[in-house]
Amino acid sequence: GAVVSQHPSWVICKSGTSVKIECRSLDFQATTMFWYRQFPKQSLMLMATSNEGSKATYEQGVEKDKFLINHASLTLSTLTVTSAHPEDSSFYICSADTGTSGGHNEQFFGPGTRLTVL
Amino acid sequence: AQSVTQLDSQVPVFEEAPVELRCNYSSSVSVYLFWYVQYPNQGLQLLLKYLSGSTLVKGINGFEAEFNKSQTSFHLRKPSVHISDTAEYFCAVSERIEAGSYQLTFGKGTKLSVIP
Numbered sequence: 001g002a003v004v005s006q007h008p009s010w011v012i013c014k015s016g017t018s019v020k021i022e023c024r025s026l027d028f029q030a031t032t033m034f035w036y037r038q039f040p041k042q043s044l045m046l047m048a049t050s051n052e053g054s055k056a057t058y059e060q061g062v063e064k065d066k067f068l069i070n071h072a073s074l075t076l077s078t079l080t081v082t083s084a085h086p087e088d089s090s091f092y093i094c095s096a097d098t099g100t101s102g103g104h105n106e107q108f109f110g111p112g113t114r115l116t117v118l
Numbered sequence: 119a120q121s122v123t124q125l126d127s128q129v130p131v132f133e134e135a136p137v138e139l140r141c142n143y144s145s146s147v148s149v150y151l152f153w154y155v156q157y158p159n160q161g162l163q164l165l166l167k168y169l170s171g172s173t174l175v176k177g178i179n180g181f182e183a184e185f186n187k188s189q190t191s192f193h194l195r196k197p198s199v200h201i202s203d204t205a206e207y208f209c210a211v212s213e214r215i216e217a218g219s220y221q222l223t224f225g226k227g228t229k230l231s232v233i234p
Contacts, residue, residue, distance in 0.1 A: 006161075034221075043208060043226045044162070093161050097220070105220045109154075109162040 003027055004096045006110035013084055014118055021079045021113045023094030029074035030096035034107060035067075038091040050077045084117045091115075120145045120211045124225035131199055132233050139194040139228045141183075141209030150212035151192040152222070153183055157205045165207075168192065179203070204232045 003026040013019050023033055032051050036044040048069050050056040056069035066088075068080040077096075081088050091114055095107040123142045131137045143151065150169050154162040166177025173185040183194045192209060209225040 004161075041229075043224045046221065046223075049221065091159075095162075095222075106164075106167070107220075107222060108164075111161040112159070114159065 002098050002106075002108045004094065004108050004110040006092075006094055006113050008113060009111065010114045010116075012116045012118065015085050016083055019081045019084055019115060021081075021092055021094075021115075023077045023079070023096070023110055025075045025096040025108075028096070028098055030077075030098065031074065032097035032105075033071060033077040034095045034097075035069060035077070035079050036093045036095070038093060038112075040091075044093060047079075081115065084115070086117045089115055089117045120213045120223045122209050122211050122223055122225035124207075124209055124228050126228050127226065128229045128231065130231045130233055133201055134198050136197050137195065137199050137203075137230065139207050139209075139230065141192045141194065141225060143190055143192060143209070143211045145190075145211055145213070147213070149185075149187075150220070151183075151185060152210040152212065153177065153181070153192070153194050154208045154210060154224075155179075155205050156208065156227075162208065165194070199230070199232050201232050201234060203230060205230060 005024045007022045035047045038044050047062045048056045048058045050069050050071040052071045052074050058064045071077040093112045095109045097105050121144045125140045152167045153165040156162050165181050166175045168175050168185045176182045181196050207228045210222045212220045
């Protein structure tokens with residue numbers, strides 16, 4: 001149980017185009033989903049926290065107009081990179097909150113999406 | 119704010135040797151600690167977690183970690199590593215951001231390289 005999928009796994013696009021990444025919780029409902037960005041050989045940096053039916057909460061320094069997040073249902077959140085540029089090339093990982101486990105909520109991570117902007 | 123320090127960015131170790139990956143944290147509230155493993159071009163997989171109770175936590179793949187509150191550490195250990203353990207390992211601390219919701223802060227990661 002607690003499987004999170006992401007689609008697509010890899011995407012290559014031209015500079016100036018927009019790219020949508022989907023994050024789905026396959027066998028549970030996730031009230032909260034998180035979007036992370038990971039540069040090569042670096043750690044995960046939280047971009048935003050997404051709650052179903054409400055606006056996402058963005059971390060400092062993350063442009064909300066650049067990275068559009070929609071948490072339309074309890075099993076789906078999408079990240080759209082608008083007008084992508086080469087510096088947006090990165091590994092994007094989502095996670096989903098499974099709810100209380102031992103008094104604490106646990107996140108399960110998707111497999112990640114590799115975005116390359118030419 | 120919470121922070122996580124992984125002192126070693128790279129750890130090379132021979133196959134079947136023991137290994138310890140170090141993690142120190144800072145937190146002013148109740149602590150929930152995690153170790154994740156990441157294989158190339160993949161997401162994160164949970165190795166183990168400390169929420170409460172016994173300070174020695176056993177995880178998957180033969181890994182274990184010990185929560186030491188006085189030293190604010192949560193070091194990861196394995197008595198005998200295998201080639202397949204070669205991966206990036208991340209320590210993380212969890213912080214409650216609102217009722218029923220928590221946020222993870224990750225360390226910078228430690229690259230474990232197992233040498234045949």
